[in-house]
Amino acid sequence: MTETNREWLLVKRPEGEPKASDYEWRESAVPEPGPGEFVVRVLYAAMDPAQRGWMDASGNYMPPIPLGAPVRAVVLGRVVKSNVDAHPVGQIVSGLGAWADYVICKPGYVGPVPVEWGHDLTTYLHPLGAVGATAYYGLFEIGKLKDGENLLVSGAAGGVGSLVGQMGKIKGCKVVGIAGGAEKCRWLTEELGFDAAIDYRVTDNLSAEIGRHFPNGFDVYFENVGGPTLEAAIDNMALHARIAICGMISAYNDSHNPPPGPRNMWNILVKRAHVEGLLVSDYMHRAGPGYQQINEWIKAGKLKFKVDVREGLENAPEVFNKLFSGAHDGKLMLKIGD
Structure with missing residues (x-):
């Protein structure tokens, strides 16, 4: 575990395509979980068009990202500290997180992924996410x-x-x-x-x-x-x-x-x-049967997919804008940790 948590903060509402000046880089201590919380080491962050709406004051279909707060993203990572029995240290989870090395999570917003199905971790941010x-x-x-x-x-x-x-x-x-x-x-x-x-x-x-x-x-x-x-x-x-x-x-x-x-x-x-x-x-609380069917299709060779994995948390703003230029090939995501 590194001693520093690096993260991107949203400091300005973007006008048009987001610019570097809309973000701020911050380094701080690795957070400690409070009661009913756990800390996740982020391994991958999905780059999703919906994030652009979350940056606006209206927030799109979720509350807007507060100015000065980390940029919200769907992430996949490993639990490294926990005060929640259902999420022990070492568990691989996915859900709402941020452009950061470490995020504090609560049950309901982040859940375990079925790693026993034997896929590469990026699969759980794409067809099985x-x-x-x-x-x-x-x-x-x-x-x-x-x-x-x-x-x-x-x-x-x-x-x-x-x-x-x-x-x-x-x-x-x-x-x-x-x-x-x-x-x-x-x-x-x-x-x-x-x-x-x-x-x-x-x-x-x-x-x-x-x-x-x-x-x-x-x-x-x-x-x-x-x-x-x-x-x-x-x-x-x-x-x-x-x-x-x-x-x-x-x-x-x-x-x-x-x-x-x-x-x-x-x-x-x-x-x-x-x-x-x-x-x-609206469907995540009952997505299990859908994931089981998708898993069967993948294993039967009926469902193919591509991921475009870029590396480095420091590159998050630049990688995100590739969504709008079309300069990506497959589901775009950022590798943040090993």
């Missing part, structure tokens, strides 16, 4: 996907989107993904088995391209992007389509001047579509 639960419950409980339906996925090469598309293929669906760049599109079709991939960076008319793949409309759309992508999707719904809104990353850095919403919302009425938002926290 909140990312996998988001894909599974968003697709099957919000999207209500049925065998053989038509599925459209935006942000399809990202952590959630890539899992959603593969789950659709497992259920015998036609799956089309929207992603940025030829390499990502090839990965979707050649490695993950998507029926087709649309490169939004080169298409002149995204709505028409979606329509070409789904001439009779799609049944389920899993939304990770928002903005013009959502508008193009709404043009191409089948009757009684379902849209699961997981994220809208295209607008996360435009919180003070967001682009206008879709201009074709009338089509939701015409097609009698169902649109519902998704927060994985």
Whole structure:
């Protein structure tokens, strides 16, 4: 155990894409747990688009990160000090933490991971973590996907989107993904088995391209992007389509001047579509069966995934912004400790 706890504090509400001046580096003593608390040595921190919303004064769907407080993140680590019997020293856990070497945790916000399943630790921050639960419950409980339906996925090469598309293929669906760049599109079709991939960076008319793949409309759309992508999707719904809104990353850095919403919302009425938002926290208390199914798919070779692991806590702000530039390949995470 090191004698110093390094951490990144949020000291300014970002305007647009976060800048180095929005953060402050602090070094202090390793914290001691109080009654009912335990200390976790952070090994990995997930880089998630939702963190950008937590940096704003509104906080998005969680309370905002207080100015002067550590930057909140989903982490995986090892318990090193504990006053909680259910979380003994040495246990590997995952949940809400921070960009830091050590974090104080309480039961309920952080829980043990099933390391007995024998996967690399990063797996428990991707398909067997909140990312996998988001894909599974968003697709099957919000999207209500049925065998053989038509599925459209935006942000399809990202952590959630890539899992959603593969789950659709497992259920015998036609799956089309929207992603940025030829390499990502090839990965979707050649490695993950998507029926087709649309490169939004080169298409002149995204709505028409979606329509070409789904001439009779799609049944389920899993939304990770928002903005013009959502508008193009709404043009191409089948009757009684379902849209699961997981994220809208295209607008996360435009919180003070967001682009206008879709201009074709009338089509939701015409097609009698169902649109519902998704927060994985609503499902985590009963995520066990979903994780068991995902684990079976992984071991059967039916579910593939990539992680893009960068190293060094000192690089956290720079690595985080790769989410918005697309300069990452797979689920982005930061290795902080061994």
